[in-house]
Amino acid sequence: MIGQTISHYKILEELGAGGMGVVYKAEDIKLKREVAIKFLPHHISVNKEERQRFEIEAQAAAALNHPNIAHIYAIEETEDEIFIVMEYIDGIELKDQIKSGPISTDEVINIANQIAEGLDAANKKGIVHRDIKSSNIMITKDGKVKIMDFGLAKIKGGTELTKIGSTVGTAAYMSPEQAKGGSIDHRTDIWSFGVVLYEMLTGELPFAGEYDAAIIYNLLNEEPVPIQNNRPKTPQRVQVLISELLEKDKDKRLSSFNEVIKRINRQPIRNSENQQEKSIAVLYFENMSPDKENEYFCAGITEDIIIDLSKIHELKVIPRTDVFPFRTGEANSRKVGEILGVTHILEGSVRKAGQKIRVTAQLIDIQTGFQIWADRYDRLLEDIFDLQVEVSEKIAEALKVSLSKSEKESLTQKPTEDLRAYDFYMRGRDLLTTAGKGNNESAIKMFEHAITIDPKYSLAYVALAEAYSFQYMYYDGDQKWLGKIIGANQKAQELDPELDEVEMAKGMVLYHQKRFSEAKKIFHKLIAKKNDYYQAYRWLGVIAEVDNDHENALKYFLRAAEIKPYSEDPWMHLEMTYRRKGDVKSARASGKKMLEIIERKLSINEKDVIALSRAASQKAQLGDEISTLNDVRRVLEIAPNDGLVLYNCACSYALLGKKEEAFELLMKTIKIGYKNIIEWVENDPDFEVFRDDPKFKEILTSAGD
Numbered sequence: 001m002i003g004q005t006i007s008h009y010k011i012l013e014e015l016g017a018g019g020m021g022v023v024y025k026a027e028d029i030k031l032k033r034e035v036a037i038k039f040l041p042h043h044i045s046v047n048k049e050e051r052q053r054f055e056i057e058a059q060a061a062a063a064l065n066h067p068n069i070a071h072i073y074a075i076e077e078t079e080d081e082i083f084i085v086m087e088y089i090d091g092i093e094l095k096d097q098i099k100s101g102p103i104s105t106d107e108v109i110n111i112a113n114q115i116a117e118g119l120d121a122a123n124k125k126g127i128v129h130r131d132i133k134s135s136n137i138m139i140t141k142d143g144k145v146k147i148m149d150f151g152l153a154k155i156k157g158g159t160e161l162t163k164i165g166s167t168v169g170t171a172a173y174m175s176p177e178q179a180k181g182g183s184i185d186h187r188t189d190i191w192s193f194g195v196v197l198y199e200m201l202t203g204e205l206p207f208a209g210e211y212d213a214a215i216i217y218n219l220l221n222e223e224p225v226p227i228q229n230n231r232p233k234t235p236q237r238v239q240v241l242i243s244e245l246l247e248k249d250k251d252k253r254l255s256s257f258n259e260v261i262k263r264i265n266r267q268p269i270r271n272s273e274n275q276q277e278k279s280i281a282v283l284y285f286e287n288m289s290p291d292k293e294n295e296y297f298c299a300g301i302t303e304d305i306i307i308d309l310s311k312i313h314e315l316k317v318i319p320r321t322d323v324f325p326f327r328t329g330e331a332n333s334r335k336v337g338e339i340l341g342v343t344h345i346l347e348g349s350v351r352k353a354g355q356k357i358r359v360t361a362q363l364i365d366i367q368t369g370f371q372i373w374a375d376r377y378d379r380l381l382e383d384i385f386d387l388q389v390e391v392s393e394k395i396a397e398a399l400k401v402s403l404s405k406s407e408k409e410s411l412t413q414k415p416t417e418d419l420r421a422y423d424f425y426m427r428g429r430d431l432l433t434t435a436g437k438g439n440n441e442s443a444i445k446m447f448e449h450a451i452t453i454d455p456k457y458s459l460a461y462v463a464l465a466e467a468y469s470f471q472y473m474y475y476d477g478d479q480k481w482l483g484k485i486i487g488a489n490q491k492a493q494e495l496d497p498e499l500d501e502v503e504m505a506k507g508m509v510l511y512h513q514k515r516f517s518e519a520k521k522i523f524h525k526l527i528a529k530k531n532d533y534y535q536a537y538r539w540l541g542v543i544a545e546v547d548n549d550h551e552n553a554l555k556y557f558l559r560a561a562e563i564k565p566y567s568e569d570p571w572m573h574l575e576m577t578y579r580r581k582g583d584v585k586s587a588r589a590s591g592k593k594m595l596e597i598i599e600r601k602l603s604i605n606e607k608d609v610i611a612l613s614r615a616a617s618q619k620a621q622l623g624d625e626i627s628t629l630n631d632v633r634r635v636l637e638i639a640p641n642d643g644l645v646l647y648n649c650a651c652s653y654a655l656l657g658k659k660e661e662a663f664e665l666l667m668k669t670i671k672i673g674y675k676n677i678i679e680w681v682e683n684d685p686d687f688e689v690f691r692d693d694p695k696f697k698e699i700l701t702s703a704g705d
Contacts, residue, residue: 005029007076009037009085016135025088034088035073038149039081064125068118070138070146089146094196095134098203105234108200111137113264114145115193120257122150123186130184132192133173134199171212172205172219176248179216187250190260194245201238202230206246220248223551226586228593237263237562243555278399279316279342282306284327285359288351298350299327299433300426301359301388304415305346308392311410314401318342319534322567324433325601325608332604337366339600340566344372346395355381361391363398373398384422385414421454425463432467436642437475437673443467461492462501469508474643477676485509500526504535516543534563541573546683550581568597568614575621579685591618609639613648617686620655628652643674651686659690666699 001024004011009026015036016023023038062072074085094111097103103111115137122129129136131149138146171179175191178184198206206224209215227234227242241263247253254260282305287298303320310317318340326336337345348361362374373394379387389411396403403411416422428446431439447464450457465488472481486509493502507522520543523536541556554577561570571594578587598615601608616631632649639645646669653662669677678700681687690696 006037006078006081006083009035009076011037026085028085036070036086036088037083038086039083064122064127064150066118066121068114068145068147069122069150070148072150086148087146089138089140089148091138091140091144091146093135094137094139094145094200097139098134098199102203102231103200105201105238108197109238109264110143111139111145111200112193112197113261115147115196116257116260116264118145118147119186119189119193120261122147123189123257128184128186129189129192130178131170131173132189132196133170134196137196171209171215172207174216174219175250176220177250179219185250186256187253190245190253190257191250193257193260194242197238197245198224198227198242201227201234201242204230223583226589229585229589232589232593235562235565240555240558240562243558247551247555278314278344278401279318280309280344280346280363280395280399281318281323281337281340281342282309282320283323283333283336283345283347285347285361286349288349288358289353291352294350294352296427296430297352297423299430300422301350301384303429304388305391308388308411309395312392312396312401312403312407315396315399316342320433322564325611326604333364334366334369335604337364339597339604342366344399352381357381357384357387359387359391363395381419384419415459416450416454416457418454418457421450421457421460424450424453425457425460428460428463428467432463432470437471440467440470440475444471456495458492458495458499461488461495462499462505464488465492465505466501469505472512473676475673475676477678482509482512500530500533504533507536507539511539511543516546519543532563534560537563538570538573541577545573545577545580550577553577566597568594568601568611571597572614572618575618576685588622591621594618595622607638609635609642609645610648612638613645613652617648617651617655620652621686625656628656641672643669643672643677646672647674647677647680651684654686654690657689659693659695662687662690663695663699667702670699670702 001011002013008029010029012025012027012034014022015025023036026035026037027033028035062075065071070089071087072084073087076083076085115132119129119132127150129147129150132147136148138148140146173192173195175184175188178188178191195206198204202225204225207215207219207222209218224246227239241254241260244254245260254263282302284302285298287295289297302323306317306320306323309315310319322340333345333347337343343366345364345366346361347364348359351358357377357379359377359379360375361377362371364370365372375391375394377387377390392411393403416425424446428443428450431443431446444464444467447460447467450460451464454460465485468481468484468488472478472485485505489502489505489509492499496502503522503526507519507526510516510519510522520540523533523540523543526533526536527540537556537560541553541560544550544553544556554574557570557573557577561567561574564570571590575587575590575594578584578590595615595618598611598618601611602615605611612631612635616628616635619631620628632652635645636649646665650662650665650669653659653665666677666681681700687696
């Protein structure tokens with residue numbers, strides 16, 4: 001056919017061939033331009049009814065006018081041929097670009113965004129492509145994406161166009177509903193887009209096989225190899241996105257390309273500092289006072305500044321719970337910043353003498369290590385709230401973050417007018433973060449004192465509810481605490497209806513009462529309000545695990561890991577979920593990631609006993625018995641009566657098959673007051689090997705006495 005002239009198109013060269021036709025480069029003799037021509041399969045060309053159906057759908061596709069869609073110029077016919085005349089793209093197929101070597105994450109996101117933009121435009125016009133694949137996507141020399149083959153698309157309400165004996169599409173990119181020959185809609189394109197995104201990142205297809213039937217079996221029944229196995233540094237938000245694109249149940253899949261685009265652009269991948277989102281970790285201020293008892297006061301100021309900065313929408317602030325592990329370590333602030341993945345660190349000191357306080361603070365750019373702002377404040381104690389507001393405003397100014405009117409008003413609202421109540425509150429917070437049953441009980445008393453002095457102190461009620469929650473979860477497990485939590489939260493909500501912490505606590509109470517469907521509604525409500533609400537995703541994952549819904553558990557835990565990639569907690573959940581699924585390879589990968597995070601923390605604070613004990617149990621899971629036993633001995637010497645440490649060490653022994661040692665630590669954990677540990681043990685795969693052991697059952701029974 002090369003060299004022939006058909007109608008007014010001179011065929012120049014063959015560009016490619018596939019199941020739905022052969023494509024040629026041609027010259028439009030009339031308009032003097034290069035075009036691409038696709039001749040359709042013979043069974044369409046010779047069948048009048050098929051030709052009519054195709055023409056209707058191709059005409060609709062030709063009406064698309066979008067920069068990321070290759071334009072269809074015409075549908076032409078000869079006596080026994082039908083062909084589409086399309087825009088000729090001078091570029092490279094995405095498939096070939098993938099084969100040529102790894103594509104940078106930035107470029108993957110750029111290409112994915114352009115593909116999604118084009119498909120969004122098509123779907124909004126009721127057009128489903130049906131055959132999205134990397135060989136149907138061209139990349140021009142200037143980096144523009146062009147989606148090809150819309151001439152084979154299906155319009156909403158149109159008739160299904162099929163090949164002889166099969167469904168339109170390419171097996172490796174088909175959605176499950178498409179592979180089954182069922183009805184399809186725009187969500188089929190969303191699935192195929194997910195396959196292409198996976199392929200760009202890994203260089204592999206998520207569902208492979210030597211022949212179509214094997215591929216289709218895999219895509220219907222198997223899960224793809226986790227992306228982090230092939231490309232460990234892939235941002236978690238991208239991994240979560242792909243898991244939601246490749247959801248086998250189309251009703252659970254992302255519902256539109258508009259939503260996909262929002263997800264892609266929510267937190268753009270950036271490499272240079274001037275493009276990075278503004279994020280900050282506030283390290284605990286150093287106590288420079290002669291009286292070491294003032295440690296609680298320094299911690300209180302630190303946490304209040306964290307709370308104030310968290311009110312600024314444009315600024316990502318690391319929560320106090322994630323900064324706390326670095327409180328006692330002699331940490332290099334820049335190293336802490338790198339671990340927490342922030343652009344800036346705030347550090348400072350406090351000197352308190354009587355009614356006078358001196359606060360110094362400095363803001364450090366993590367990338368350069370330079371100080372970009374610093375100041376010293378000499379104030380009276382009664383001006384403490386104004387001082388904290390001033391520091392927060394100065395930080396916003398230094399980071400060039402604009403404050404809305406509502407944010408400014410929120411910053412200036414004092415938590416209480418009574419400094420005595422504030423002092424009790426700060427003492428309580430310090431005791432609460434220090435942990436331990438005695439400290440928790442003392443914290444409860446401090447918060448109660450604060451509320452007695454100022455009955456309108458909403459944050460004190462929130463803190464009291466948190467202390468009650470700890471008392472229930474970690475210590476005696478008495479149901480009375482659930483009622484107390486509800487009471488404290490109701491009072492907090494009356495005083496401040498906007499507190500998200502109140503809703504979160506309600507959800508937790510419902511979870512502990514095993515009212516899971518009600519708890520899920522609250523967690524989903526929180527996510528709808530704040531899409532990066534870590535705890536809501538985490539507990540949705542936990543509930544999914546209780547329901548043995550491992551796929552949703554993975555989805556929620558991956559999202560949690562995306563929000564807090566620096567925390568070992570979501571990786572711990574992922575490791576256990578993969579284990580429950582029997583996915584040993586993914587479990588080990590998640591476990592190694594968790595251990596890597598813990599070891600980075602321990603490089604700053606080697607006495608972080610929780611991290612040490614978690615490291616031990618993870619090493620046991622990975623089969624490193626000698627290192628595990630060394631860590632267990634060390635951590636038990638440092639904290640012989642810490643319930644969480646004892647529990648983690650019991651897990652380590654269990655994983656090593658050391659039954660007597662594991663049982664001894666479990667009994668000790670229960671004896672020192674961690675009666676609610678029973679709920680953990682019942683769901684922890686570390687103890688799976690002991691489920692039928694009479695002694696193990698006896699220990700669990702004793703926890704309820």
